[in-house]
Amino acid sequence: MKHVLKDVTIVGLALAVACFVIPAVVVNFVNVSTPPKPANLFAQLVDRRDVIEEHSGNLRYKGQLLQKLPTNEMGNCPTELKKPLEGTPDPSGVLAMGDGLWLLTGATIKSKACSDPKARSTDNYLFQRQTKNYRSVASLSEGRVLHSMLKLSDGRVLIFGGCDISAVCIDSFELLDLKRNTCSIICHSSEGKSGTDLVEIKPNIVLAIGARYPDSTAVELIDIDSHTCTMLGHLNKSRCYSSVYRVSPSEYLVVGGYNSLSEPDSNHLPPELIKVPATMH
Numbered sequence: 001m002k003h004v005l006k007d008v009t010i011v012g013l014a015l016a017v018a019c020f021v022i023p024a025v026v027v028n029f030v031n032v033s034t035p036p037k038p039a040n041l042f043a044q045l046v047d048r049r050d051v052i053e054e055h056s057g058n059l060r061y062k063g064q065l066l067q068k069l070p071t072n073e074m075g076n077c078p079t080e081l082k083k084p085l086e087g088t089p090d091p092s093g094v095l096a097m098g099d100g101l102w103l104l105t106g107a108t109i110k111s112k113a114c115s116d117p118k119a120r121s122t123d124n125y126l127f128q129r130q131t132k133n134y135r136s137v138a139s140l141s142e143g144r145v146l147h148s149m150l151k152l153s154d155g156r157v158l159i160f161g162g163c164d165i166s167a168v169c170i171d172s173f174e175l176l177d178l179k180r181n182t183c184s185i186i187c188h189s190s191e192g193k194s195g196t197d198l199v200e201i202k203p204n205i206v207l208a209i210g211a212r213y214p215d216s217t218a219v220e221l222i223d224i225d226s227h228t229c230t231m232l233g234h235l236n237k238s239r240c241y242s243s244v245y246r247v248s249p250s251e252y253l254v255v256g257g258y259n260s261l262s263e264p265d266s267n268h269l270p271p272e273l274i275k276v277p278a279t280m281h
Contacts, residue, residue: 042219042233043254046271051255059245061253066245069252071199072150095149095157097178100129103137105159105176106144124176124183137176138183144170146213150198150206152224155179158206161193169194169213173222173229187229189220195240201252201276207232209254212240219274235272250276 052060059066072095095103104125122140127133140159147162147170157176163169169192176183195212204224210216215238221230235254242257255271 042275043235044273044275045236046253046273048270051253051271059253059255061245061247064247066247066253069199069201069244069246070150071197071242071244072148093145093147093149095151097126097151102127102129103149103157103176103178105149106140106147106162126178137178138181140176140183141174141185142170142172146194148194148196148198148208150200152200152206153203156224158198158222158224159183160198160208161189161196161211163194168192175224186224186227187222189229190218190231191216197240197242197244197257199244199252201246207244207252207276209242209244210235210239210257212258215259221276232276233274235274237269237272239269247273250278252276 046061050062054060054065057068059068093105095105097103104127106121106123122143124137124139126135126137128135142164144159144162144164148160150158152158155178157178159174159176160172161170171189171192172185173187173189174183175186189208191214193211193214193216196216197207197209199207199209201207206222206224208218208220208222208229210218217234217236217238219232219235221232222228223230238259239254239257240259243255245253245255247253252274253271254274257269259269
């Protein structure tokens with residue numbers, strides 16, 4: 001009888017160890033194998049109280065006055081441009097070039113070569129507002145609509161993204177040189193996008209920030225001279241149509257914009273400070 005009780009006691013102790021010690025070891029192992037999510041080292045959310053908007057349109061960030069960098073803002077089309085446009089004017093395909101010149105690109109134009117008015121045209125035109133004359137210039141490599149355009153400091157134009165005739169987003173960057181009358185693809189993004197913000201942070205170095213479709217947090221650096229596109233990192237919030245301000249040669253403040261066109265959330269998007277490695281520009 002004593003032997004039986006002794007055996008039962010030993011078995012009970014073994015079961016107790018199996019029930020309490022082993023699960024603890026397993027739980028401890030699981031905790032070790034799932035490290036916490038790393039902090040976003042590329043983009044840092046900024047306290048709204050540190051950003052004060054001036055009447056001039058500039059900003060103060062922690063007391064420092066910042067000037068807004070030129071971006072591909074959505075502007076209003078001149079009245080004279082409404083006739084050649086397909087239906088409702090698409091400002092994304094119209095860019096002010098200065099001295100009364102306007103650049104019209106892609107499907108924004110009613111191309112004589114396109115029998116289908118919904119076709120994504122590759123035609124580009126310069127419109128002189130004073131004389132009301134149109135002049136054909138080098139065509140796009142890919143027909144597109146709802147694309148982004150940025151006039152560079154040297155007068156050339158960077159064109160990115162948009163959608164093709166099948167409503168598929170395009171990933172190519174094209175460079176239009178009006179002096180040489182050439183237009184060609186120079187590089188590709190990591191994905192096709194529409195409504196990306198383009199900003200030139202130094203001559204021929206451009207940041208491509210976010211998108212409106214699909215919603216994107218990606219920030220890429222385009223080197224015009226070397227024809228390269230490099231992924232830098234991601235914002236904490238997806239956005240489009242933002243304003244960008246230079247804080248330092250390697251830091252840029254991204255303010256405002258929308259998280260999407262269908263659900264605009266400009267009042268709740270916090271400013272973000274992005275850091276561009278000095279070796280990248």
